[in-house]
Amino acid sequence: MSAVGHHAARSFVRAMALHFVGLTRERSEVVLTLVVPVGYATIAYFIHRSGDRSVDLRGLMAGAGLMGMWSTVLFGAGTAIRNHRMAGTLELLLMAPQRFATTLAPMVTANACFGALAVGATFAWGAIAFGATVAPTSIPVLALVVLVTAAAMGAFSLLVAALFVQVRRAESLASPLLAPLWIISGVLVPAALPQALQPVAALFPMTWGAQALRGAATGAPWSTALLWCALVGAVHALIGSYLVNLVARTSRSRGELHLW
Numbered sequence: 001m002s003a004v005g006h007h008a009a010r011s012f013v014r015a016m017a018l019h020f021v022g023l024t025r026e027r028s029e030v031v032l033t034l035v036v037p038v039g040y041a042t043i044a045y046f047i048h049r050s051g052d053r054s055v056d057l058r059g060l061m062a063g064a065g066l067m068g069m070w071s072t073v074l075f076g077a078g079t080a081i082r083n084h085r086m087a088g089t090l091e092l093l094l095m096a097p098q099r100f101a102t103t104l105a106p107m108v109t110a111n112a113c114f115g116a117l118a119v120g121a122t123f124a125w126g127a128i129a130f131g132a133t134v135a136p137t138s139i140p141v142l143a144l145v146v147l148v149t150a151a152a153m154g155a156f157s158l159l160v161a162a163l164f165v166q167v168r169r170a171e172s173l174a175s176p177l178l179a180p181l182w183i184i185s186g187v188l189v190p191a192a193l194p195q196a197l198q199p200v201a202a203l204f205p206m207t208w209g210a211q212a213l214r215g216a217a218t219g220a221p222w223s224t225a226l227l228w229c230a231l232v233g234a235v236h237a238l239i240g241s242y243l244v245n246l247v248a249r250t251s252r253s254r255g256e257l258h259l260w
Contacts, residue, residue, distance in 0.1 A: 012105065012106055012109075015106035015107075016106040016107075016109050016110045016113070017110075018106075019080075019106055019107050019110035019111075020110040020113060020114055023076070023110065023111070023114045024114070029072070029076070029114070032068075032071060032072060032075065033068060033072045033114060033115060033117055033118050033121075034117060034118065034121045036068055036071065036118075037064055037065055037067060037068025037069075037071075037118040037119075037121055037122045038064075038121055038122060038125045040064035040067050040068060040122070040188075041060070041061055041064035041065070041122040041125055041126055042125075042129075044060040044061075044063065044064050044188060045057070045060065045126075045129075045130050048060055056214075056217075056218045057126065057130060057132040058123075058126070058132050058133075058134060058214075058217040058218050059214040059217060059218050060126075060132075060188065061122045061123050061125075061126035061130075061132050061217070062119065062122070062123070062210070062213040062214050062216075062217045063187050063188035063210060063213075063214070064122045064188065065118050065119030065120070065121065065122035065123065065213075066118075066119065066149070066187045066206065066209065066210055066213060067118075067182055067187055067188060068115065068118030068119075068121070068122065069112070069115035069116060069118045069119060069149075069150065069153060070115070070153060070178065070181065070182070070187070070206060071115075071118075071178060072111060072112075072114060072115030072118060073108070073111050073112050073115045073150075073153045073154060073156075073157045074157060074160065074177060074178060076107075076108070076111030076114070076115070076157070077107070077108050077111060077157040077158075077160060077161045077164060078164050080104075080107045080108075080111070081161060081164045081165055090165070091251075094165075094247075094248045094251045094252070095248075095251070095252060099241075099245050099248070100244050100245055100247070100248035101158065101240070101241035101242075101244040101245050104158060104161055104244055105158060105241075108154045108155075108157045108158050108161065109151070109154045111154065111157065112150040112151060112153050112154030112157070113150055113154075115150060115153070116146050116147065116149075116150040119142075119146050119213070120146075123142075123217075134217055135219070138216060138217065138219070141216045141222070142213070142216050142217060144226075145209070145212045145213050145216045145222060145226055146213065148209070148212075148226055148229055148230050148233075149205065149206075149209030149212065149213060149226075149229055151230075151233060152205035152208075152209060152229050152230060152232065152233025152234075152236070153205060153206065153209070153233070154233075155205070155233040155234065155236040155237035155240060156204065156205055156206075156233065156236045156240070157240075158236070158237060158240030158241065158244060159236050159239055159240030159243060160177070160240075161240065161244060162240060162243035162244045162246070162247050165244070165247050166247065181204060181206060184197065184200060184201050184204065184207075185201055185204045185206035185207040185210060186201065186207060186210055187206055187210045202228075202232075203232065204232070205229050205232045205233045205236065208225045208226070208228040208229035208232060209225075209226075209229045211225035212225035212226040212229055
């Protein structure tokens with residue numbers, strides 16, 4: 001690695017670590033990440049008991065954890081932009097010579113890594129409260145799947161951040177995006193979507209991440225879904241970086257942010 005690349009990687013890691021530590025000090029973020037997914041997991045368990053119990057309980061715990069992860073990632077991206085706007089630093093970041101995507105990337109990556117804790121919380125709660133234990137040999141595979149899925153979700157949130165920058169209350173826009181993506185991607189349970197929507201579901205990294213995580217938790221095949229998750233996440237990272245930088249360039253040319 002060249003000196004420039006080494007410096008860029010070190011700066012990225014330091015910025016991500018700084019933002020991650022800041023998230024751990026926010027009580028609301030800790031509750032949203034650790035407590036809310038446990039509630040999702042509990043609701044999923046009672047639905048499981050009332051139904052035909054054909055779905056593996058470990059898969060439900062994985063889905064509940066991904067629901068919590070996506071909530072943290074999406075709200076985290078909106079909150080980070082809102083905080084910079086309220087502090088009066090968003091315009092400075094947009095006008096800085098450094099690419100705006102380079103500034104946002106450590107933030108959304110830290111949000112994704114912080115959201116990954118939700119998966120661990122739901123698996124721990126499922127094992128303690130409901131007896132949904134995972135084989136010890138599956139834990140390294142689960143960790144790999146969670147990390148790749150978190151990175152892919154962070155890449156997708158970078159794409160969404162391009163829209164958030166243009167909205168006065170970005171965190172409010174995150175709310176209506178949660179449930180539709182949960183349903184389309186089949187995060188909690190595999191969704192029987194109409195044939196017209198199936199290609200749309202394949203465009204989201206959550207769809208492939210959910211399949212990979214359920215497979216890793218239940219002993220089903222998972223590697224192909226994980227590769228697709230990484231590939232789709234990489235595509236979203238490229239598109240998101242382009243759109244975020246485009247927003248910054250447009251703001252520079254106009255001399256102002258066009259908010260709605």
